[in-house]
Amino acid sequence: MSDELLRALDQAGVRLTGPRREIAALIAKRNGHFTAADLIADASKRRLGVGRATIFRLLDLLAEQGLVERVDLPDGRHAYVPCEPSHHHHLVCVACGAIAEVEDCGIDAVTAEASRRSGFTIDSHRLELFGRCPNCRSAN
Amino acid sequence: MSDELLRALDQAGVRLTGPRREIAALIAKRNGHFTAADLIADASKRRLGVGRATIFRLLDLLAEQGLVERVDLPDGRHAYVPCEPSHHHHLVCVACGAIAEVEDCGIDAVTAEASRRSGFTIDSHRLELFGRCPNCRSAN
DNA sequence: GCACACAATGAGACCCAGTATCAATCCCCC
DNA sequence: GGGGGATTGATACTGGGTCTCATTGTGTGC
Numbered sequence: 001m002s003d004e005l006l007r008a009l010d011q012a013g014v015r016l017t018g019p020r021r022e023i024a025a026l027i028a029k030r031n032g033h034f035t036a037a038d039l040i041a042d043a044s045k046r047r048l049g050v051g052r053a054t055i056f057r058l059l060d061l062l063a064e065q066g067l068v069e070r071v072d073l074p075d076g077r078h079a080y081v082p083c084e085p086s087h088h089h090h091l092v093c094v095a096c097g098a099i100a101e102v103e104d105c106g107i108d109a110v111t112a113e114a115s116r117r118s119g120f121t122i123d124s125h126r127l128e129l130f131g132r133c134p135n136c137r138s139a140n
Numbered sequence: 141m142s143d144e145l146l147r148a149l150d151q152a153g154v155r156l157t158g159p160r161r162e163i164a165a166l167i168a169k170r171n172g173h174f175t176a177a178d179l180i181a182d183a184s185k186r187r188l189g190v191g192r193a194t195i196f197r198l199l200d201l202l203a204e205q206g207l208v209e210r211v212d213l214p215d216g217r218h219a220y221v222p223c224e225p226s227h228h229h230h231l232v233c234v235a236c237g238a239i240a241e242v243e244d245c246g247i248d249a250v251t252a253e254a255s256r257r258s259g260f261t262i263d264s265h266r267l268e269l270f271g272r273c274p275n276c277r278s279a280n
Numbered sequence: 281g282c283a284c285a286c287a288a289t290g291a292g293a294c295c296c297a298g299t300a301t302c303a304a305t306c307c308c309c310c
Numbered sequence: 311g312g313g314g315g316a317t318t319g320a321t322a323c324t325g326g327g328t329c330t331c332a333t334t335g336t337g338t339g340c
Binding site: 070072074076078089091093094100102105106107109110111113114115117118119120121122123124125126127128129130131132133134137 | 210212214216218229231233234240242245246247249250251253254255257258259260261262263264265266267268269270271272273274277
């Protein structure tokens with residue numbers, strides 16, 4: 001579960017402290033996206049005694065390593081999703097919060113076209129897709 | 141300059157009050173993106189006496205009318221860009237902040253492909269492209 | 281196995297963007 | 311010109327996130 005996260009952190013030369021293990025476990029226990037506030041609530045509910053700052057710090061670390069990514073929900077809030085370090089994009093289920101990853105599926109052509117039309121060079125992009133996952137679709 | 145914004149607001153049945161005219165002028169005077177904080181600073185620098193709340197309220201109104209759009213910069217900050225009401229995406233110059241709009245250029249194919257692979261239905265998406273505008277590219 | 285240098289921690293103060301409240305004011309329609 | 315409802319600004323508040331700093335814990339070299 002959380003082993004994967006921990007292993008990746010270890011390999012990146014990050015110290016594996018108690019609080020970090022606990023937070024990693026909380027993250028692993030969630031599926032789909034979560035907010036920093038979710039983790040903070042989880043932690044306090046279980047009286048883990050980890051501070052807010054520690055949670056934000058770990059999230060930063062994980063984001064740096066590409067193990068977690070920040071997505072901006074349609075309502076403007078921020079959430080994090082655990083994910084593979086390779087480049088990809090996220091599908092977010094607006095009903096239940098489930099996340100799917102999609103590898104590049106033709107976006108390069110889009111950026112190339114946009115670049116051609118505008119004269120900009122494009123360094124990076126952000127693509128987020130919002131909809132309903134198969135479960136929520138059939139449940140409705 | 142700001143006439144366009146004001147005209148559009150007027151047509152939407154929004155009252156054209158003094159503060160709104162002034163804020164519209166501030167927006168028109170900027171080119172490229174700006175943050176709410178920028179406008180607030182502008183307003184206070186010129187001692188316009190418009191309150192923070194009024195600025196946020198007008199931005200909401202403009203966003204509702206599609207005259208302005210919120211983009212999330214790569215560093216996580218929020219900015220607004222004045223734009224046409226039709227659906228489109230933004231190219232943001234990370235050097236000078238200039239903005240270009242690109243109409244749909246193949247993104248539908250991407251969302252369709254992502255939908256096919258994941259089983260999600262896709263309601264909406266967000267695409268932002270970051271790079272350098274022609275000016276900044278040659279200036280470097 | 282131990283000690284040590286230094287990274288990491290948690291508590292709390294702090295900051296900033298954005299929102300809510302509410303009495304006073306201003307627009308627009310008649 | 312008058313009236314009613316929308317708008318305004320001051321201010322308090324909220325919530326996410328950062329900073330500080332004394333204390334604690336970790337991995338490394340021995």
